[in-house]
Amino acid sequence: MKTSGYYHIWLIGPDSHYVTRLCHRLSLNPDHLVRRFTTVALALAYRSAATAMPNALILDGDGPEGLPRRLVRKLRERLPEATCFVLASEPDAEIEEDLQSQGINHYLRKDLGSPERIWEALAAARQPTAVTAPALQAPEAPAGMLLGQHASMQQVRELIAKAARTTITVSVSGETGTGKELVAQAIHAQSGRAGQPFVALNMAAIPRELLESELFGHEKGAFTGATARRIGRFEEANGGTLFLDEIADLELVLQAKLLRVLQERAVTRVGGTQPVPFDVRLVVATHRNLAAEVEAGRFREDLYYRMLGLPIELPPLRNRGNDILLLAQEFARTFSHLNKLPARAFSAEARQRLLGYAYPG
Structure with missing residues (x-):
C-alpha cells in the first residue's frame, strides 16, 4: 500500500x-x-x-x-x-x-x-x-539518514531543525559511533548553506605537525615539502559548513590560534602574512566531556564558550529501545539490496538478542 x-x-x-x-x-x-x-x-x-x-x-x-x-x-x-x-x-x-x-x-x-x-x-x-520487502526493492531510507523513533532522537531532530534556521556554532557530543557527523550533515542539508561545501576534519586523525596547515593552509615554501600554496579547511568550506570532529584532541597552542581565527573570522596561512576572510558555519564534536577537559586544564575555557553555541547530545544506542530493531532492519535490508539477496526477517530470538545487548556508543 x-x-x-x-x-x-x-x-x-x-x-x-x-x-x-x-x-x-x-x-x-x-x-x-x-x-x-x-x-x-x-x-x-x-x-x-x-x-x-x-x-x-x-x-x-x-x-x-x-x-x-x-x-x-x-x-x-x-x-x-x-x-x-x-x-x-x-x-x-x-x-x-x-x-x-x-x-x-x-x-x-x-x-x-x-x-x-x-x-x-x-x-x-x-x-x-x-x-518482507521484495529482494531488489530500492532502499527506503536515504544514505546517512538519522533513523530512530525514540523520544531522545525526536529531540535531536528538533535541535537540528533549530540549528539549521540559524548560523550559530553547534557542539555535538556523544559516545563514539552515535552519529555526530550525521548530525552535522543534517544541519548542513537543512540550512541555507546546503548548496555550498560540507568539509569534515577529524582532529585526532591528523599528525600534530600537519594539523595547523590542514586547518589554515600554507604558502609555498612555508616548510620543507611545501612546493605550492594550499588552502586550509576553513577556506575550503567557505560559504558552507566546517565540521571539526574530536575537537578535544587539539593541542593548547593550536587552541589559541583557533580561538583567534574564530574571533577575527579570518585565517592566516602558515608562512603567510595576509589574513584571508571566510564565511563558514562551524560544527564541532567530541566523545569527551569538554567541561571536564576545561576543568582539568586541557582545553581553553574561552574557546570552550566560543564553540559551545547550541549543544546537541546524542544518546547511546543501548538507551534507544526499539530503535535497535529499526536500525537492524534497515541495515539488513540495505545489505540485501546491495548484494542482490532476498530480504529475510529477524526471528523472535534474534530480536530479543539485539534488544538485550549493551551497545557501546
Missing part, C-alpha cells in the same frame, strides 16, 4: 494545539508524509481523487461534533487496509467496543505520552512490510 517511497498518514481532526504538535512529531520522520483534514467528510472527499492511499488514519474524536460514526464507518470501508487510530481525552469502554467492531485498530487517550505510543504502533504496523 506504500507509494512514492513514503508512509502516508492522514491526520483528521479540528485545528488544536494537540493536533498541530502531533502532526509536527509525525513529520519529523522523513519517511512520513502527513496530510491534515479538519473533518472526516473532507478526508472522504479527498479520497475520491487521491492517487496515494493512506497507510495510517489518525482521528481526533474530541471535535465539536464528536466522532461522526457513520462517516468513520464509511471511511473505514473505503480504506480497509490502513491502520486506524482514534484519540480521545476521556476514552469510553462502550465507544471502544463499537469502534473495534468497525475495524478501528487503536483507541488511545490523548495525553503527553500518546504521541510516543502512536510512534511505536506505527513502527509495529510497518515492521512486517520492512522485513
Whole structure:
C-alpha cells in the first residue's frame, strides 16, 4: 500500500494545539508524509481523487461534533487496509467496543505520552512490510539518514531543525559511533548553506605537525615539502559548513590560534602574512566531556564558550529501545539490496538478542 517511497498518514481532526504538535512529531520522520483534514467528510472527499492511499488514519474524536460514526464507518470501508487510530481525552469502554467492531485498530487517550505510543504502533504496523520487502526493492531510507523513533532522537531532530534556521556554532557530543557527523550533515542539508561545501576534519586523525596547515593552509615554501600554496579547511568550506570532529584532541597552542581565527573570522596561512576572510558555519564534536577537559586544564575555557553555541547530545544506542530493531532492519535490508539477496526477517530470538545487548556508543 506504500507509494512514492513514503508512509502516508492522514491526520483528521479540528485545528488544536494537540493536533498541530502531533502532526509536527509525525513529520519529523522523513519517511512520513502527513496530510491534515479538519473533518472526516473532507478526508472522504479527498479520497475520491487521491492517487496515494493512506497507510495510517489518525482521528481526533474530541471535535465539536464528536466522532461522526457513520462517516468513520464509511471511511473505514473505503480504506480497509490502513491502520486506524482514534484519540480521545476521556476514552469510553462502550465507544471502544463499537469502534473495534468497525475495524478501528487503536483507541488511545490523548495525553503527553500518546504521541510516543502512536510512534511505536506505527513502527509495529510497518515492521512486517520492512522485513518482507521484495529482494531488489530500492532502499527506503536515504544514505546517512538519522533513523530512530525514540523520544531522545525526536529531540535531536528538533535541535537540528533549530540549528539549521540559524548560523550559530553547534557542539555535538556523544559516545563514539552515535552519529555526530550525521548530525552535522543534517544541519548542513537543512540550512541555507546546503548548496555550498560540507568539509569534515577529524582532529585526532591528523599528525600534530600537519594539523595547523590542514586547518589554515600554507604558502609555498612555508616548510620543507611545501612546493605550492594550499588552502586550509576553513577556506575550503567557505560559504558552507566546517565540521571539526574530536575537537578535544587539539593541542593548547593550536587552541589559541583557533580561538583567534574564530574571533577575527579570518585565517592566516602558515608562512603567510595576509589574513584571508571566510564565511563558514562551524560544527564541532567530541566523545569527551569538554567541561571536564576545561576543568582539568586541557582545553581553553574561552574557546570552550566560543564553540559551545547550541549543544546537541546524542544518546547511546543501548538507551534507544526499539530503535535497535529499526536500525537492524534497515541495515539488513540495505545489505540485501546491495548484494542482490532476498530480504529475510529477524526471528523472535534474534530480536530479543539485539534488544538485550549493551551497545557501546
